[in-house]
Amino acid sequence: xxxxxxxxxxxxxxxxxxxxxxxxxxxxxxxxxxxxxxxxxxxxxxxxxxxxxxxxxxxxxxxxxxxxxxxxxxxxxxxxxxxxxxxxxxxxxxxxxxxxxxxxxxxxxxxxxxxxxxxxxxxxxxxxxxxxxxxxxxxxxxxxxxxxxxxxxxxxxxxxxxxxxxxxxxxxxxxxxxxxxxxxxxxxxxxxxxxxxxxxxxxxxxxxxxxxxxxxxxxxxxxxxxxxxxxxxxxxxxxxxxxxxxxxxxxxxxxxxxxxxxxxxxxxxxxxxxxxxxxxxxxxxxxxxxxxxxxxxxxxxxxxxxxxxxxxxxxxxxxxxxxxxxxxxxxxxxxxxxxxxxxxxxxxxxxxxxxxxxxxxxxxxxxxxxxxxxxxxxxxxxxxxxxxxxxxxxxxxxxxxx
Amino acid sequence: xxxxxxxxxxxxxxxxxxxxxxxxxxxxxxxxxxxxxxxxxxxxxxxxxxxxxxxxxxxxxxxxxxxxxxxxxxxxxxxxxxxxxxxxxxxxxxxxxxxxxxxxxxxxxxxxxxxxxxxxxxxxxxxxxxxxxxxxxxxxxxxxxxxxxxxxxxxxxxxxxxxxxxxxxxxxxxxxxxxxxxxxxxxxxxxxxxxxxxxxxxxxxxxxxxxxxxxxxxxxxxxxxxxxxxxxxxxxxxxxxxxxxxxxxxxxxxxxxxxxxxxxxxxxxxxxxxxxxxxxxxxxxxxxxxxxxxxxxxxxxxxxxxxxxxxxxxxxxxxxxxxxxxxxxxxxxxxxxxxxxxxxxxxxxxxxxxxxxxxxxxxxxxxxxxxxxxxxxxxxxxxxxxxxxxxxxxxxxxxxxxxxxxxxxxxxxxxxxxxxxxxxx
Numbered sequence: 058x059x060x061x062x063x064x065x066x067x068x069x070x071x072x073x074x075x076x077x078x079x080x081x082x083x084x085x086x087x088x089x090x091x092x093x094x095x096x097x098x099x100x101x102x103x104x105x106x107x108x109x110x111x112x113x114x115x116x117x118x119x120x121x122x123x124x125x126x127x128x129x130x131x132x133x134x135x136x137x138x139x140x141x142x143x144x145x146x147x148x149x150x151x152x153x154x155x156x157x158x159x160x161x162x163x164x165x166x167x168x169x170x171x172x173x174x175x176x177x178x179x180x181x182x183x184x185x186x187x188x189x190x191x192x193x194x195x196x197x198x199x200x201x202x203x204x205x206x207x208x209x210x211x212x213x214x215x216x217x218x219x220x221x222x223x224x225x226x227x228x229x230x231x232x233x234x235x236x237x238x239x240x241x242x243x244x245x246x247x248x249x250x251x252x253x254x255x256x257x258x259x260x261x262x263x264x265x266x267x268x269x270x271x272x273x274x275x276x277x278x279x280x281x282x283x284x285x286x287x288x289x290x291x292x293x294x295x296x297x298x299x300x301x302x303x304x305x306x307x308x309x310x311x312x313x314x315x316x317x318x319x320x321x322x323x324x325x326x327x328x329x330x331x332x333x334x335x336x337x338x339x340x341x342x343x344x345x346x347x348x349x350x351x352x353x354x355x356x357x358x359x360x361x362x363x364x365x366x367x368x369x370x371x372x373x374x375x376x377x378x379x380x381x382x383x384x385x386x387x388x389x390x391x392x393x394x395x396x397x398x399x400x401x402x403x404x405x406x407x408x409x410x411x412x413x414x415x416x417x418x419x420x421x422x423x424x425x426x427x428x429x430x431x432x433x434x435x436x437x438x439x440x441x442x443x444x445x446x447x448x449x450x451x452x453x454x455x456x457x458x459x
Numbered sequence: 460x461x462x463x464x465x466x467x468x469x470x471x472x473x474x475x476x477x478x479x480x481x482x483x484x485x486x487x488x489x490x491x492x493x494x495x496x497x498x499x500x501x502x503x504x505x506x507x508x509x510x511x512x513x514x515x516x517x518x519x520x521x522x523x524x525x526x527x528x529x530x531x532x533x534x535x536x537x538x539x540x541x542x543x544x545x546x547x548x549x550x551x552x553x554x555x556x557x558x559x560x561x562x563x564x565x566x567x568x569x570x571x572x573x574x575x576x577x578x579x580x581x582x583x584x585x586x587x588x589x590x591x592x593x594x595x596x597x598x599x600x601x602x603x604x605x606x607x608x609x610x611x612x613x614x615x616x617x618x619x620x621x622x623x624x625x626x627x628x629x630x631x632x633x634x635x636x637x638x639x640x641x642x643x644x645x646x647x648x649x650x651x652x653x654x655x656x657x658x659x660x661x662x663x664x665x666x667x668x669x670x671x672x673x674x675x676x677x678x679x680x681x682x683x684x685x686x687x688x689x690x691x692x693x694x695x696x697x698x699x700x701x702x703x704x705x706x707x708x709x710x711x712x713x714x715x716x717x718x719x720x721x722x723x724x725x726x727x728x729x730x731x732x733x734x735x736x737x738x739x740x741x742x743x744x745x746x747x748x749x750x751x752x753x754x755x756x757x758x759x760x761x762x763x764x765x766x767x768x769x770x771x772x773x774x775x776x777x778x779x780x781x782x783x784x785x786x787x788x789x790x791x792x793x794x795x796x797x798x799x800x801x802x803x804x805x806x807x808x809x810x811x812x813x814x815x816x817x818x819x820x821x822x823x824x825x826x827x828x829x830x831x832x833x834x835x836x837x838x839x840x841x842x843x844x845x846x847x848x849x850x851x852x853x854x855x856x857x858x859x860x861x862x863x864x865x866x867x868x869x870x871x872x873x874x875x876x877x878x879x880x881x882x883x884x
Binding site: 108130163167168169170172174177178181182184185186190191192193194195196198199202204206207208210211212213214216217218220221224225226227228229230231232233234235237238240241244245248249252254269270272273274275276277278279280281331332333335445447448449450451 | 508509510511512513565567568569570572575576578579580582584585586587588589590592593596597598599601602603604605606608609610611612614615618619625626627628629630631632633639643646647650652667668671672673674675676733734735736737738739740741749869870871872873
């Protein structure tokens with residue numbers, strides 16, 4: 058059997074030394090933390106009605122992507138990610154540090170494919186009006202597609218843009234596969250550092266939730282939240298996820314590497330595990346989450362759970378079943394506060410876990426169903442749960458550095 | 460026998476099963492026979508109309524049927540077939556019970572034109588906007604398209620079909636993806652997380668928009684007639700790559716585990732390396748340093764020196780820039796040996812299988828080691844006088860081959876190299 062856990066007793070401790078967030082709640086750690094304290098949620102119920110999205114709080118891209126030419130070469134999802142990656146490098150104190158950036162390993166969780174809706178609609182309506190020459194589609198695409206749009210669509214070009222804009226010259230891997238890609242990115246980066254293959258890594262993802270082409274894709278499966286916003290746990294009779302825009306990046310680093318340069322940790326990333334439940338029958342996913350929970354190192358401290366539950370069914374009910382078995386752990390939903398940011402949700406969860414540990418408090422509950430309870434005192438161990446709306450389950454343990 | 464650990468004390472990683480599919484055909488035997496015979500799989504595209512396209516040929520896999528057709532569906536089916544071949548050869552695990560994780564290189568997934576057009580027709584009006592498309596997308600009629608166009612869908616299908624363990628990873632490092640899938644498998648075994656890994660790479664994306672995208676970047680050959688002569692690596696008159704489809708699967712195992720179960724060892728993944736180029740989205744740094752660094756890292760990872768490499772399976776896309784850059788960087792690493800070591804580009808015959816290329820070419824490299832015969836670079840009629848590689852031009856060459864370097868370079872500054880050997884060092 059394969060043990061996907063990255064933690065073994067003889068392995069290097071891995072610290073989270075940098076966090077970069079650009080979300081619907083704001084940019085940077087203070088703005089996001091303040092919004093969480095105030096239970097402030099930023100949803101747009103009108104712009105994509107009847108669908109609900111969590112739009113990006115506007116940022117000044119120039120501050121992290123100084124060249125306009127670079128910004129033009131990207132679509133929104135890449136700009137958000139490149140921006141958040143820059144914030145993470147700043148947070149870790151390694152922005153512009155050529156020695157470190159020339160060897161940093163990047164593992165990015167990405168979707169892609171941002172479409173030019175005008176081109177798509179133009180082709181389809183022309184065809185509806187009778188355009189049916191054999192080469193019609195070819196000719197329209199040849200004349201209408203911007204040559205550089207492809208590069209703004211390619212999944213691995215988020216990593217490519219981060220490398221170009223921030224001068225990263227180590228390694229670069231892009232994982233795809235919706236929510237669990239974010240968990241796998243953290244899992245592989247952690248394994249590589251823990252085993253000594255790597256000293257430092259930039260891990261994360263970004264998502265633009267304000268995209269009608271994505272709404273179409275998820276509407277195929279009736280996954281979009283419609284009409285009225287409700288916290289994730291209160292959507293059982295009106296299920297769905299509200300897409301969110303966010304970039305979340307982490308700098309992971311071996312303890313020795315961090316100490317040698319005097320970097321301070323937010324927290325340590327002790328373990329990341331992931332699996333693929335078959336989800337054929339009711340209870341399959343709950344059982345897989347329980348198995349992942351059992352694989353995590355022992356929890357003896359003051360614990361909490363940060364869940365990336367989407368609000369879509371049946372996955373959310375399956376996860377609620379798992380959470381019920383651990384009802385003594387205070388739970389927080391990133392889906393309620395940030396919307397569903399797909400590949401980014403898991404890195405976002407790790408970021409908030411590390412932030413909560415470093416600030417000595419879990420952010421307050423925001424839920425009417427009783428799933429989220431108050432927490433007194435400082436959390437020392439937070440489990441991040443990321444179960445995909447359709448496939449894939451991941452879990453991480455973030456702990457206070459002792 | 461040799462030690463189960465390499466010079467750096469890590470488990471030696473061996474290959475015990477391989478499966479391959481390209482425009483030349485299905486399976487190792489067919490592909491190898493055609494490859495050493497210098498046959499081309501490039502042909503005029505018949506899958507869709509080519510009117511209005513500058514490039515009208517590709518290395519399509521037309522002998523695999525997928526219904527309803529989609530590029531992602533074809534990628535999935537090819538991946539399944541090559542995995543079956545690899546597992547049959549390896550004889551590992553039980554049916555639907557592979558004892559290790561899956562690392563899948565797959566082209567980025569997106570809703571495709573046939574489905575988009577179906578949606579457009581379903582609106583049932585001559586004038587509509589994107590909101591109208593959105594309005595009719597729900598209700599369950601198209602739920603299969605949600606599943607089909609999830610990025611993780613191919614990996615999930617393969618994981619369930621072959622019973623791989625844990626969370627399957629879908630990855631993209633553009634044209635280096637196949638090499639990256641192998642690298643991830645090697646690393647998992649070296650870390651001791653698993654004794655076996657299934658590394659699969661697949662790409663079935665010859666569709667109108669994909670061709671147009673590369674065409675608009677001026678990356679494709681337009682020498683359409685005859686299509687077999689379009690892909691001309693290292694030639695003076697090369698003018699771009701030829702898109703192609705294909706898939707490759709490798710069963711990787713620790714040497715120790717393979718020997719313990721009496722498996723036949725097909726070769727060794729002696730070294731892997733990668734290095735990011737942050738110069739430009741589609742072009743290599745003019746000084747070639749990232750590629751040079753990538754090759755050097757790979758040599759170091761294998762614990763080898765340039766004189767121990769006796770064949771290079773080049774990236775060799777036949778774009779004007781790539782081939783020149785590849786020669787210059789190889790020269791920087793190998794010195795004068797760069798002009799002596801036999802070099803070949805499989806892409807002259809099978810085209811550029813993009814996400815699959817790294818794995819497809821690793822398998823061809825392993826077959827080269829097995830047969831001690833180097834497949835030719837066809838269409839090598841007018842050598843580029845500035846590329847002084849010892850190109851195995853036009854006809855296959857028997858040679859003593861003990862270690863092959865296989866290179867993959869991709870958009871987004873992705874560089875990855877592998878070193879494959881016959882026996883553990």
